[in-house]
Amino acid sequence: SQDDVRASEFTQALARDPSFFAAHVQLVKAHDTLYGITTDHTPERLAQAEQALQAVAQLKPDAGETHLVRAGHLYIAYRDYDGALAELEVVRSKLPNAPEIFALTAAIARRRGAYEEGVRNYRRAIELDPRNFFTLQQLAISYNLLRRYSEQIATIDRALSIRPDDPETKAARGLVYQDW
DSSP, X not given: OXXXXXXXXHHHHHHXXXXXXXXXXXXXXXXXXXXXXSSOOXXXXXXXXXXXXXXXXXXXXXXXXXXXXXXXXXHHHHOOHHHHHHHHHHHHHHOTTOHHHHHHHHHHHHHTTOHHHHHHHHHHHHHHSTTOHHHXXXXXXXXXXXXXXXXXXXXXXXXXXXXXXXXXXXXXXXXXXXXX
């Protein structure tokens, strides 16, 4: 998968430069995606994510990016929403305009059934990162859950303006009318 390739590329980069902080951060994200979102929900993959996270924390323990990637890890790997939100509070003081703060807060709110709060946070994330395709997709899903179909279509159209050939997003747009 693409995430396997990304993990491999970051591992290769770290073999050349073990102090490459950004590569460690991206490696945590790649392993978390493989563990929590794709089909590699194995103890080995979780251990790889944990090892990469330890390297991040050793290199820059107080960095906002460290707390941000830890928040994402807690959310994806453990579904520890309270722990993730606590890490995000630290990030807010260090990286107040990081769109990931708002996107992750939105995802947690949606998981907890607070759909309006999720929409507010996804919208803020998009204000900060207007071409983030994934966040636009997530906002569209939130609008669907609220049965706000015209806003869902507008959001999907915005996502399609970024990736016009994305088959999943094109199909999602067609399905809105079925739900409506």
